[in-house]
Amino acid sequence: METGDDSTGISPETSAETPAEAPRGTTARHAFRAFWPLTRGDRRWLVFICLCVVAAALAETGSVLLFGELTDNALRDGSVSAFWGPAGQWLAMAVFGAVVGYVGNSAAVWVAERFVLRLRARVFAHVQTLPPHFFQRHRQGDLVTRLTGDVEAIEQMVVSGVVQTVSALFSTVFFFGAALVLRWDLALATFVLAPLFWLTARQFADRVRTAARQERVADGAITSVVEESLGNVVLTQAYNRRHAEERRLRTEARAWMRASVRGNRLSELYEQLVRVMETVCVLTVIGLGAWEISEGRMTLGQLLSFAAFLGYLFPPVRQLGQLGLTVTAATAGAERLLEILAARPAVTDPPGAARPAGEVRGVVEFERVGFRHPDPNPAPGAEAETGPAPVRPALHDVSFTARPGELVLITGPSGAGKSTVAKLLPRFYDPGAGSVRLDGTALDALPLEYLRERVTLLPQETLVLHGTLRENIACGRPGATGDEIVRAARAAAAHDFIDALPDGYDTHVAPGTTRLSGGQLQRVAIARALLRDAPVLVLDEPTAGLDAFAARQVVAPLRRLMSGRTTLLVTHDLRLAPDADRVLVLDHGRLVESGRHEELLARGGTYARLYGEGDARRPAAR
Numbered sequence: 001m002e003t004g005d006d007s008t009g010i011s012p013e014t015s016a017e018t019p020a021e022a023p024r025g026t027t028a029r030h031a032f033r034a035f036w037p038l039t040r041g042d043r044r045w046l047v048f049i050c051l052c053v054v055a056a057a058l059a060e061t062g063s064v065l066l067f068g069e070l071t072d073n074a075l076r077d078g079s080v081s082a083f084w085g086p087a088g089q090w091l092a093m094a095v096f097g098a099v100v101g102y103v104g105n106s107a108a109v110w111v112a113e114r115f116v117l118r119l120r121a122r123v124f125a126h127v128q129t130l131p132p133h134f135f136q137r138h139r140q141g142d143l144v145t146r147l148t149g150d151v152e153a154i155e156q157m158v159v160s161g162v163v164q165t166v167s168a169l170f171s172t173v174f175f176f177g178a179a180l181v182l183r184w185d186l187a188l189a190t191f192v193l194a195p196l197f198w199l200t201a202r203q204f205a206d207r208v209r210t211a212a213r214q215e216r217v218a219d220g221a222i223t224s225v226v227e228e229s230l231g232n233v234v235l236t237q238a239y240n241r242r243h244a245e246e247r248r249l250r251t252e253a254r255a256w257m258r259a260s261v262r263g264n265r266l267s268e269l270y271e272q273l274v275r276v277m278e279t280v281c282v283l284t285v286i287g288l289g290a291w292e293i294s295e296g297r298m299t300l301g302q303l304l305s306f307a308a309f310l311g312y313l314f315p316p317v318r319q320l321g322q323l324g325l326t327v328t329a330a331t332a333g334a335e336r337l338l339e340i341l342a343a344r345p346a347v348t349d350p351p352g353a354a355r356p357a358g359e360v361r362g363v364v365e366f367e368r369v370g371f372r373h374p375d376p377n378p379a380p381g382a383e384a385e386t387g388p389a390p391v392r393p394a395l396h397d398v399s400f401t402a403r404p405g406e407l408v409l410i411t412g413p414s415g416a417g418k419s420t421v422a423k424l425l426p427r428f429y430d431p432g433a434g435s436v437r438l439d440g441t442a443l444d445a446l447p448l449e450y451l452r453e454r455v456t457l458l459p460q461e462t463l464v465l466h467g468t469l470r471e472n473i474a475c476g477r478p479g480a481t482g483d484e485i486v487r488a489a490r491a492a493a494a495h496d497f498i499d500a501l502p503d504g505y506d507t508h509v510a511p512g513t514t515r516l517s518g519g520q521l522q523r524v525a526i527a528r529a530l531l532r533d534a535p536v537l538v539l540d541e542p543t544a545g546l547d548a549f550a551a552r553q554v555v556a557p558l559r560r561l562m563s564g565r566t567t568l569l570v571t572h573d574l575r576l577a578p579d580a581d582r583v584l585v586l587d588h589g590r591l592v593e594s595g596r597h598e599e600l601l602a603r604g605g606t607y608a609r610l611y612g613e614g615d616a617r618r619p620a621a622r
């Protein structure tokens, strides 16, 4: 049964190689082929489930045949003794049908949930490899909806869809076969009308897909608004933006409501049309049956069991049409997931690169580095995540070297390209021109994990992970002992305030909900970085957002952290400039000045102006 096309574009590895495609207009077949390989490992179960549902359909067919026998032999003759035989068989058949139905459906739910689990894990793993600009192009709420609702919609297509189609198809074939055995002429007369169901479903398909797509987009927009609003609640309240936010939610909710009502109306219309068609079929059969009875060619029992067959036959036929619509609607979800999976990481591991032997010394070289950020708002249709970037360069021809143990401070006016330098070193992006090297090896020749273990980044925003403070520090070096964690916290001047918390190191924190101050969080981040003990350190505005008092409190821990490592310190805050072995001044992406603090001050250029503007003339806390 392992026959599926396994060359899928859904694994993170292969999606990096497959060309980015605009998946709009994805067909159900394309979507099915893209996601079917994820059923690998469960296909035997799928066969088992299909056998169960086929057996259940057979049991149901047998029951209806026995109903005909009962009406003809027992009821018509009023014979109780003729009742027991078929009644016993009918009951046995019903119990058998119930058991296999239960086993099959339970297994189907299990396989379906495993599929959802696997698909969600794959998409999530892929999303985590995507570059920062991907997250600027997609609202978080929309991504959440794709990872929840859209993933489930695909399950409807790939697992439940297959099982239900097999069940409905076999039920249809069995009931129709039995109807042919009973009365082939009546059965054929009924079945002539069956394509009507299918044709009707086709008429609805396009409109159902459009409505489903709109509903999913609107669903994502609602989640985004809620998430953005809650994340920004301070701004909302401080600027009385409550009503504006409510309006925003209402607008998105209305769009969702319209799409949802449209989708449900279409389903309902389809249902009702099908009911009318079923009535036409039943009336045709009863009319023909009445005529046959009057001619003496048919018994009442035969007509009744034939009518019962129709009662059983219509649901699977109707279900086949309905399944078509479900699959069509799920295609809209598939489109949205394939769009994510088509996005490629900005950087990938060099194929076959081995971890260099020996320890990293920490010589960092930027040689004639140029870089343009990808366009965060590409024109529609140019959605390829790695597409050309027509924005002006963030860095141009930047060269410098930082040697082991050196502190290189990078400063410059806002937008000069300082943070961009910080992003190139842990390889969030690769430079567009020139090269960045560590100990003489180009970064893109080193395994990514190896590089990131040796280059610690303290980003501008202080980030906490969901977990305890202990776990937050320990993630700097998984496996660190309790003593090592406390030692790192002490060196980061975080131990005292952590110890004073009611739960100490076991205090739970989570992104956005922590009750710690900015300075305290920064010191936790420093403890984490200390524990990591990487030879190269990149600090991006470590005192940004801290008041003067809090900033002074992190200076000493920062000095301890930087000691003995190659440090690139990106900052506006020039309090640490006198400590720096070299100060680099960037302006409009170019390196305009370089030298020691005193030299640059004496030169009276950009640096001297920046220093004069800031509050750096105050002595740094020692």
Ligand SMILES: Nc1ncnc2c1ncn2[C@@H]1O[C@H](COP(=O)(O)OP(=O)(O)OP(=O)(O)O)[C@@H](O)[C@H]1O
Pocket (backbone or CB within 6 Å): 132, 133, 136, 373, 374, 375, 376, 391, 393, 394, 412, 413, 414, 415, 416, 417, 418, 419, 420, 421
């Ligand atoms: N994700 C991005 N997408 C597009 N352009 C970007 C992106 N990030 C930065 N830029 C642009 O690149 C240039 C350099 O930005 P960068 O963040 O490196 O400057 P910076 O010197 O760190 O500024 P600041 O001091 O204000 O943080 C700026 O013109 C900025 O607008």
